Amino acid sequence: MARIYISLGSNINKHENLSKGLSALRYYFGALEHSSVFESEAVGFNGSNFYNSVAGVDTDMTLHQVCALLKQIERDHGRTPADKKFSPRTLDLDLLFYDDVICDTPAQLPRDEITKNAFVLWPLFEIAPDFYHPIAQATIAELWQGYDKSQQKLWKVAFE
Numbered sequence: 153m154a155r156i157y158i159s160l161g162s163n164i165n166k167h168e169n170l171s172k173g174l175s176a177l178r179y180y181f182g183a184l185e186h187s188s189v190f191e192s193e194a195v196g197f198n199g200s201n202f203y204n205s206v207a208g209v210d211t212d213m214t215l216h217q218v219c220a221l222l223k224q225i226e227r228d229h230g231r232t233p234a235d236k237k238f239s240p241r242t243l244d245l246d247l248l249f250y251d252d253v254i255c256d257t258p259a260q261l262p263r264d265e266i267t268k269n270a271f272v273l274w275p276l277f278e279i280a281p282d283f284y285h286p287i288a289q290a291t292i293a294e295l296w297q298g299y300d301k302s303q304q305k306l307w308k309v310a311f312e
């Protein structure tokens with residue numbers, strides 16, 4: 153059994169797509185924990201605001217299976233391989249951690265966005281404050297405490 157954390161993001165029909173993304177994760181992985189939903193401005197490009205959340209679950213799937221499944225769910229929700237990195241997106245699912253695995257393929261783990269983006273770190277902190285980041289060698293609570301919160305503005309939204 154591996155503990156995994158997945159970040160969800162959407163800035164096209166963001167309420168509907170984030171909700172459908174959480175439902176799809178529940179369908180494939182079973183009951184999961186998830187953070188509040190946060191809204192923030194698009195980081196890195198000019199575009200509509202995003203909704204972001206982080207989900208955590210225990211799974212028997214291998215790392216390859218999880219990566220393939222996340223891509224399939226993205227495709228099921230209108231993502232196309234041609235979407236550029238900094239562009240609007242219906243649903244983005246990124247694996248943040250697969251236990252304490254450190255690797256570059258099939259996914260970069262732990263994902264480096266964890267320590268860079270408040271829209272990942274704050275929701276992760278909500279559900280996994282004691283999870284240990286094997287590269288930063290600190291817990292998520294320690295990373296969030298040390299994060300410069302003036303960098304990005306985000307706020308919780310009423311959801312469900």
Ligand SMILES: Nc1ncnc2c1ncn2[C@@H]1O[C@H](COP(=O)(O)OP(=O)(O)OP(=O)(O)O)[C@@H](O)[C@H]1O
Pocket residue numbers: 235236237238244245246247248258259260261263
């Ligand atoms: N931790 C990860 N989670 C998901 N995909 C990853 C990860 N690490 C590498 N990838 C790979 O990188 C490819 C590009 O993904 P990446 O997530 O960097 O770009 P993107 O989906 O366009 O933008 P975003 O940064 O919003 O996810 C993915 O298709 C996947 O194969």
Ligand SMILES: Nc1nc2c(c(=O)[nH]1)N=C(CO)CN2
Pocket residue numbers: 160161162192193194195196197202204237238239244271
């Ligand atoms: N606020 C916010 N900005 C972004 C996001 C995101 O999920 N939230 N994802 C991006 C592409 O990975 C680029 N910019």
